[in-house]
Amino acid sequence: MLSHLPILPVLLPLLGAPICALLRKPVAAWLFACTVALLTFAAAIALLAQTWQQGVLSYALGGWAAPWGIEYRIDLLNGLVLTLVSGMASAVLLGGRASIWRETPEEKRSLFLVAFLLCLAGLQGIAATGDAFNLFVFLEISSLSTYALVATGRDRRALVAAYNYLIMGTIGATFILIGIGFIYMLTGTLNMMDLAQRLPALTESRTAFAGFVFIIVGVCLKLALFPLHLWLPGAYTHASSMVTVFLAATATKVALYVLIRFSFSVFRLEFSTLALPLETVFLTLGIVAVFAGSLVAIYQPDLKRGLAYSSVAQIGYMVIGVGVGTVIGLQAALVHLFNHALMKGALFMALAAVVYRVGDGKFSSLRGIGREMPLTCACMLLGGLSLIGVPGTAGFISKWYLVVAVADREQWVLVALILAGSLLTAVYIWRLVETVYLGVPGPRQVPDSPAGRAEAPPGLLAVSVVLALANVYFGFDTRLPVEAASGAAESLFAAGQP
């Protein structure tokens, strides 16, 4: 059983989804989905612990040895992403029932959970596999279920958002497919480790270059790196609350993982001739994303949309970390990957609790809600402070590592720009604080909403509190993300040494 551990985080939700479809009673389906998610989470934690002790785990799918068979290869980086994704999935499923029930009609609740599990299976598959084509297949599994999940939003605009995401996402995935095709034609292999051994001999090849660029552009579409982010705000805004929490905390993170995996493991960026222009591209786009995302976020009338644009900005920070191209830069990107999932998880979760009460996330509906839902809004505030990077929160740690990494390269302008970006974050978080705590409440849209002080349902509240406290906890005890990230970053670079 234990030797099959690397496949479990993928297999459990993948097999769980069809079984879940057979359970027509929503409550039964929900209990089942929670069990599956928790088991997946447990398997991912066991896997992370095992990679921590033993290093890389390799698993030959169906007993066919790599490079002919599909290999699942788990190192610290995979382990971290697997744990993060399954952990967020468990949190969303356990805590989000009230919100899912409110926003999904009864006959569709089981199917919603099926799509959710499929999405989880896809994301876990991307993070676990060591085979380039297998990665494409899992990418499409997660994408297709995400399109369906986004379309479950109550507003009809959710349909258009899902359609736009489908078009952009499919173009991105097809680009990745073209890129993988090119490198397969060149090397005759699809196994990532095998590719990594064969590609260095081909750095002069234009086909390898074209393949690399196709893959990077495709992944950046999935990652929503500015200016390829156009699908993200609509999808996050109009999807139902729990879908937004899950997507914001995991989907772009997994895309970033793919970007890092292909840039550093497969193509070994730092040794190839491509490194120089790509670094500049990543740094420039990253910084533009930070400013464009933050500036647009400041002027949004809807908090959910504002936070979505804020995600575009935060992805910018991570890409800057990748673009710095050193071990500490990569470490900063990975730490931020982990911490940003916690911040946006806490923010969107608390927002979901508020939306449950007031009906939507517009600033006009949120006025004065801090007095009625003090605990929920405190969670939102903690998430917001973490997003700015106030000392004592997880956000501070990732900003700190990022600034140190950039300062290490002596790019002082970039340091100043990163700090200025944090100030912009402070502006839109202040707007949130002002509305929530100092605003005068207007009439409510939801008719059965009780007057006076009333928190969200216990599940939503509990998960918001846990995520918000996690932001504080990982602001002080940084061992898990920092050590896993540094181990992962070092092994990515060490693999490139000749």
Next chain:
Amino acid sequence: MDIASYFNYWIVIVLMMLGFYIVIARGNLVKKLIGLNIFQTSVFILYISAGKVSDGAAPILTEGVSVYSNPLPHVLILTAIVVGIATTAVGLALVARIHEAYGTVEESQILEQDNAC
């Protein structure tokens, strides 16, 4: 190096550009999906062409044949075709729902209705 011997690849490029152009330029949601399909199909042909070995036979063991085509790209693309069908199905389902909700499948009219409210 004969241009005509790269016949399939020319087709791939032409189809790819056609499909991509339709996706970007058309405002009709169904036509966009058709463009997307053409775009994906061009990639299928790219993979299938790459698997062909000159004078190679179908990869079935028989006597008197020593050169076989590479079956792996063909198998891979079988998976990609399934993915493409699934994408088209989800896309068309979304378009049907959009048509129910908005009464149109033209992007400009949908935007108009969204801005109006």
